[in-house]
Amino acid sequence: MMLGYIGRRAYHSILSVIGLLTLVFFLTRLTGDPSALYLPLDSSVEAREAFARLNGLDQPLYVQFFQYLRDLLSFDFGESLRQHRSAIDVALEAFPQTLKLAVVAMTLSILLAILVGALAAARPGSLFDRIAGLVSLAGASTPDFWIAIVGILVFAVGLGLLPTSGTGSILHWIMPVFVLMLRPFGLLVQVVRGTMISALASPYIKTAHAKGMKRRKIIFGHALRNSLLPVVTVAGDLTTGLINGAVVVETIFGWPGIGKLMIDSIIQRDFAVVQSTILVTAIAIFIVNIAIDLLYVGLDPRIRY
Amino acid sequence: MTDLTLPSRKSPGNLRQLAIYLSRDKLALVAALFLALLLLCVLLGPLLVGEQAAKLGLRQRNLPPFSVQQGWLYVLGADTLGRPILARLIVGAQKTLTIAAAAVLCSMIVGGTLGLIAGYSERWYSHVIQRLADVIMSFPSLLLALIVLYTLGPSMLNLIIVLAITRMPIFIRTARAEVLELRERMFVSAARSMGASSTRILLRHIAPLALPTLVTIAAIDFATVILTESALSFLGLGIQPPDFTWGAMVANGRGYLATAWWIAFWPGLAILLTTLSLNILSSWARTVADPQQRWRLQSLRKTAR
Numbered sequence: 001m002m003l004g005y006i007g008r009r010a011y012h013s014i015l016s017v018i019g020l021l022t023l024v025f026f027l028t029r030l031t032g033d034p035s036a037l038y039l040p041l042d043s044s045v046e047a048r049e050a051f052a053r054l055n056g057l058d059q060p061l062y063v064q065f066f067q068y069l070r071d072l073l074s075f076d077f078g079e080s081l082r083q084h085r086s087a088i089d090v091a092l093e094a095f096p097q098t099l100k101l102a103v104v105a106m107t108l109s110i111l112l113a114i115l116v117g118a119l120a121a122a123r124p125g126s127l128f129d130r131i132a133g134l135v136s137l138a139g140a141s142t143p144d145f146w147i148a149i150v151g152i153l154v155f156a157v158g159l160g161l162l163p164t165s166g167t168g169s170i171l172h173w174i175m176p177v178f179v180l181m182l183r184p185f186g187l188l189v190q191v192v193r194g195t196m197i198s199a200l201a202s203p204y205i206k207t208a209h210a211k212g213m214k215r216r217k218i219i220f221g222h223a224l225r226n227s228l229l230p231v232v233t234v235a236g237d238l239t240t241g242l243i244n245g246a247v248v249v250e251t252i253f254g255w256p257g258i259g260k261l262m263i264d265s266i267i268q269r270d271f272a273v274v275q276s277t278i279l280v281t282a283i284a285i286f287i288v289n290i291a292i293d294l295l296y297v298g299l300d301p302r303i304r305y
Numbered sequence: 306m307t308d309l310t311l312p313s314r315k316s317p318g319n320l321r322q323l324a325i326y327l328s329r330d331k332l333a334l335v336a337a338l339f340l341a342l343l344l345l346c347v348l349l350g351p352l353l354v355g356e357q358a359a360k361l362g363l364r365q366r367n368l369p370p371f372s373v374q375q376g377w378l379y380v381l382g383a384d385t386l387g388r389p390i391l392a393r394l395i396v397g398a399q400k401t402l403t404i405a406a407a408a409v410l411c412s413m414i415v416g417g418t419l420g421l422i423a424g425y426s427e428r429w430y431s432h433v434i435q436r437l438a439d440v441i442m443s444f445p446s447l448l449l450a451l452i453v454l455y456t457l458g459p460s461m462l463n464l465i466i467v468l469a470i471t472r473m474p475i476f477i478r479t480a481r482a483e484v485l486e487l488r489e490r491m492f493v494s495a496a497r498s499m500g501a502s503s504t505r506i507l508l509r510h511i512a513p514l515a516l517p518t519l520v521t522i523a524a525i526d527f528a529t530v531i532l533t534e535s536a537l538s539f540l541g542l543g544i545q546p547p548d549f550t551w552g553a554m555v556a557n558g559r560g561y562l563a564t565a566w567w568i569a570f571w572p573g574l575a576i577l578l579t580t581l582s583l584n585i586l587s588s589w590a591r592t593v594a595d596p597q598q599r600w601r602l603q604s605l606r607k608t609a610r
Contacts, residue, residue: 012436012439013443015436016436016439016440016443016444019436019440020440020444024452027452027453027456028456030456133588134332137581137584137585137588138577138581140584141528141532141577141580141581141583141584142577142580143532143535143539143552143573143576143577143580144536145535145536145539145552145555145573146535146555146569146574146576146577147573149555149559149562149569150570152562153562153566153569153570157562157563190588240442240443240444240445241445243445243448244445244446244447244533244536247445247447247448247451247540248447248536248539248540251540259448262448262451263451263540266451266452266455267455274452278444278448281444281445281448282443282444285443285444286443289443
């Protein structure tokens with residue numbers, strides 16, 4: 001039953017990925033001839049033709065496309081024009097950098113959002129609730145590239161506390177993680193607060209109160225457990241959005257992840273790397289979605305697939 | 306823009322009621338006033354200060370903010386070419402908001418129509434539409450937008466199309482869900498038994514009932530689209546000079562952070578205030594629309610008297 005469900009999901013995802021790769025294949029080919037970027041301006045026509053032949057660019061587009069698909073089936077993802085090595089290696093090297101950043105940012109924002117959202121819902125209309133509401137709205141409304149720049153301005157240029165870009169020490173993590181957290185945190189607080197308020201109004205909470213249970217235990221033990229399901233749903237969508245944030249954050253902070261690689265490769269017309277990056281990202285998102293579905297079953301025993 | 310579309314759909318009596326609710330929530334009132342001011346800038350700004358926004362001034366180069374010696378337009382400082390930032394913000398508001406509004410409108414119309422079809426019909430194209438929504442939804446929108454814009458070239462029309470496409474799945478899914486519920490209702494069966502064609506049923510009986518939900522989503526989506534457009538402009542793939550949006554202004558100022566922070570700071574703040582106001586208003590509108598929540602604003606009124 002479960003396996004059948006995952007199989008069906010995998011089938012749909014493979015269809016989506018193939019559709020995406022096809023679209024990207026033809027779109028990137030429209031951006032122009034890479035030989036214009038990779039050979040000296042005064043190189044001869046023969047040299048250009050040789051370059052095109054070497055990289056298979058002299059074939060008609062549809063031939064190139066079928067060649068690409070055939071190579072995909074044998075796990076050959078092409079070679080990076082820029083780095084002269086397997087494109088999938090380039091993508092897989094950058095991927096863990098983004099993954100680390102995303103996992104840290106997502107974990108922190110989920111934990112923080114659950115705490116803040118639950119406390120806000122415990123006393124609706126209180127000062128804490130209103131401040132939390134405004135902060136979460138502001139978090140979801142802030143342009144990430146701008147807050148990153150303001151962060152650099154204040155903490156790197158002004159106070160000299162944090163590095164402007166790069167990786168290495170723990171200090172390098174602070175600004176990228178914070179910027180990446182803002183949006184998911186803001187949206188999640190609102191979701192947690194909303195579901196918690198309706199959960200706290202339900203009869204079983206009244207029963208728990210009547211039994212004389214401790215308030216903290218009711219909020220975090222009873223109500224929260226039932227409010228986690230919508231949170232998990234939104235967290236799945238936010239993961240896709242997180243990659244958007246990663247593109248911006250990695251560009252500004254010079255983080256060598258998948259977002260920066262993607263932008264660099266598009267600009268350098270390094271087609272094979274663009275496609276490999278997309279493939280890796282799409283597979284990662286697919287795995288996250290499956291994991292979320294499995295988490296559902298764990299959280300709510302009523303759900304079956 | 307929510308503040309203008311929302312009351313107009315109600316009767317005059319409700320309009321006054323809404324104004325009362327609005328005046329009881331100070332935050333929402335401020336947000337509404339800010340958006341009204343912004344709308345004024347969009348309509349009149351280019352007429353009033355369009356000339357000054359393009360005027361180069363050697364003496365005003367990198368003029369710091371908070372001084373009115375050069376005239377009130379220079380109160381937020383000037384950029385590297387000596388153009389007053391306040392005037393450029395006012396002019397930039399027009400392009401920023403027009404692009405976002407056009408994208409949301411296109412997205413709602415096309416996505417809504419596709420969703421209606423996908424919900425009503427069970428033919429093959431219904432599945433194609435749903436898979437299409439899956440493909441767009443399952444991939445980070447910014448990455449897709451980057452590839453498409455880099456291929457087609459950054460222009461206002463392409464920007465609107467790309468933004469509209471990335472937001473379409475929400476409208477497709479919502480419209481489809483609405484139709485799935487509506488088409489089982491008695492009046493649809495009645496219309497069908499009287500011989501109405503599918504097109505007529507969809508357009509005359511189902512679409513008008515699905516529209517309010519779609520408009521609500523469009524209003525909420527507006528803020529998201531502004532943020533996406535700003536990020537694309539920041540990455541250099543928005544509309545090109547001499548036209549500019551707030552996101553492009555932040556990108557211009559990025560190189561002068563250490564010497565002239567105000568060039569990048571103000572336009573980002575403008576984006577933040579706009580999206581925040583939109584989000585505050587839509588959160589307020591949800592409270593008003595929800596009978597279980599409305600008492601908050603009503604009881605506020607009683608205590609105020």
